[in-house]
Every structure is written in structure tokens, then in C-alpha cells.
Amino acid sequence: MLSTEQKIDKVVSWLQDKVKESGTNGLVVGISGGIDSAVVAFLIKKAFPNNSMGVIIPIKSSPKDREDALKVVKACGIDYLDLEITDVHTSLFDKVTDQMKEKNLYKEENERITDANLRARLRMSTLYTVANNLNYLVVGTDNKAEVYTGYFTKYGDGGVDLIPIANITKREVYKWARVLGVPKDVIDRPPSAGLWEGQTDENEMGTTYDMIDDLLEGKDIPKKDREIIERLHKRSEHKRNMPPKPPEF
Numbered sequence: 001m002l003s004t005e006q007k008i009d010k011v012v013s014w015l016q017d018k019v020k021e022s023g024t025n026g027l028v029v030g031i032s033g034g035i036d037s038a039v040v041a042f043l044i045k046k047a048f049p050n051n052s053m054g055v056i057i058p059i060k061s062s063p064k065d066r067e068d069a070l071k072v073v074k075a076c077g078i079d080y081l082d083l084e085i086t087d088v089h090t091s092l093f094d095k096v097t098d099q100m101k102e103k104n105l106y107k108e109e110n111e112r113i114t115d116a117n118l119r120a121r122l123r124m125s126t127l128y129t130v131a132n133n134l135n136y137l138v139v140g141t142d143n144k145a146e147v148y149t150g151y152f153t154k155y156g157d158g159g160v161d162l163i164p165i166a167n168i169t170k171r172e173v174y175k176w177a178r179v180l181g182v183p184k185d186v187i188d189r190p191p192s193a194g195l196w197e198g199q200t201d202e203n204e205m206g207t208t209y210d211m212i213d214d215l216l217e218g219k220d221i222p223k224k225d226r227e228i229i230e231r232l233h234k235r236s237e238h239k240r241n242m243p244p245k246p247p248e249f
């Protein structure tokens, strides 16, 4: 059984190997002020002290998110960009939806999720702009619980080159954060995608990370939670696979 420190060292070497294998020069991650991206920022800074970058990308975000993201940047000492792109989001969202409305094709009831997922996809485009320019890989922040439930935007925060914490549960993310020195304020925040006011992961999913982690560790959990988690897993299968194609002719 490896200690948390040993697991961290292994993942840091894995990141170094992946960059070497790919012929790239370093790594970039979006820093939200949440714990998952904080852990990943510390990992990539350890792997590439001089070739790692964090990007803070507020889109209609609360000022607290940016403040916490800046605390992460300061604590790990990573190079960073701070790019507020609310105007870009508004411009594209309005462009698309105005015309849909004119043609009576717009579904008001899907507005919140449409707006939210565009934020995640604009952040992905921002990170690839940096990655293309510096010849870096884009690093994702999904943990094992998020991958299993598909709790991410397809080609948004899910659109990445490497996912270093994909095999660790949310409770392990907390352990790693303490060992790495993630600021306490960031560790203590309730997990949120920050995609709308008051959103929390556990409220939206209808279960808790503890339950998901228990299930992933093979423990017994209440039937109601098991059903929710298995439904989320099944419904998101398409996000974990390449797009389907018809059989060869």
C-alpha cells in the first residue's frame, strides 16, 4: 500500500513521461479556485517547475472564485494568466440564441444548462490556445467520482489530453491537497462547478461524493444512492468513449 506522498511522486513522474512521449514542452491547467484544479496545479508545477501554466478564466463567476484561484497560484508558485471572458461568452451565446429565438426554435427550459456548458467549452478553447502556442498538453481535473458519473461537460472540462487524478476518489483528492499544501480556504469550499449561482455538485447530482467513493471502493451504500449513481454512469457512457461510427461498408 503506497503512502499519499508516494502516489503523488508516481503521478508526477507519469506526467513527466507523458510530456516526453508526446514531444511537447510542458503542461497547462484551468484554475477555478476549487480543490481539484488546485491539486492538479500543484502536480504540474512539481512535474515542470519552469514549463507549467495555470489559467484563471472567469465567466460571470463570483469574485470569490478568482480570489481563491489566485491563492492557489500564489501557494504553488505557478506561472499564470488571468483572463475574464464573460464578454466572449455573452457574444457567442446571444449570437446563437437570438437567431434560434427569431426562428421560434429556442427552448427556454434548457437555457441554464446551455449557458453553463458553453462556459466549460470556452474555457477548453482558451486552454488549447495556450497549449498550441507553447506546445504544452492540456491537463484535466476530473477525479474518479466525476469520471464514473460523467459529471463534466463533454468537450468542455472533459476535453483534455491527460487526466492525472482520474484514478483517485474525491476523498483521496482531499488527502492529496493537504499533503501538497493547497490553501485551507480552497480545501474547505463545497465542491461546485460554479456554472450558476448557488450550484453545488452534490445538490445537482442528488447524492454525495462520500456515497460515490464508497461505491467505487466496493462498499455497500443505500439502494437509492446506488440507483442514482448507476443512472448517471449509464447516461454518460458516451462521454467516456470515442464518437460512434457506422460499420465499414
Ligand SMILES: Nc1ncnc2c1ncn2[C@@H]1O[C@H](COP(=O)(O)OP(=O)(O)OC[C@H]2O[C@@H]([n+]3cccc(C(=O)O)c3)[C@H](O)[C@@H]2O)[C@@H](O)[C@H]1O
Binding pocket: 113, 116, 117, 120, 146, 150, 151, 152, 153, 154, 156, 157, 192, 193, 194, 195, 201, 204, 238
Ligand atoms: N447517448 C448519447 N450518445 C452520444 N452523444 C450524446 C448522447 N446523449 C447525449 N449526447 C450528447 O451529449 C450532450 C450532453 O452532454 P453535455 O454537453 O456534457 O451536457 P450535460 O451532461 O447535460 O451537462 C453537463 C453536466 O456536467 C456538470 N459539470 C459541467 C462542467 C463542470 C462540472 C464540474 O464539476 O465542475 C460539472 C454540469 O453541471 C452538468 O450537470 C448532448 O447535447 C448531446 O450532444
Ligand SMILES: Nc1ncnc2c1ncn2[C@@H]1O[C@H](COP(=O)(O)OP(=O)(O)OP(=O)(O)O)[C@@H](O)[C@H]1O
Binding pocket: 029, 030, 031, 032, 033, 034, 035, 036, 037, 038, 055, 056, 057, 058, 059, 061, 065, 123, 141, 157, 190, 191, 192, 193, 194, 201
Ligand atoms: N473560473 C475558472 N477558471 C479556470 N478554470 C476553470 C474555472 N472554472 C472551472 N474551471 C476548470 O474546470 C474544471 C472543472 O471544475 P470542477 O468544479 O470539477 O473542479 P474544481 O473547481 O477544481 O474543484 P471542485 O469540484 O471542488 O469545485 C476545474 O477544475 C478547472 O480546471
Ligand SMILES: [Mg+2]
Binding pocket: 032, 034, 035, 191, 192, 193, 194
Ligand atoms: Mg469547482
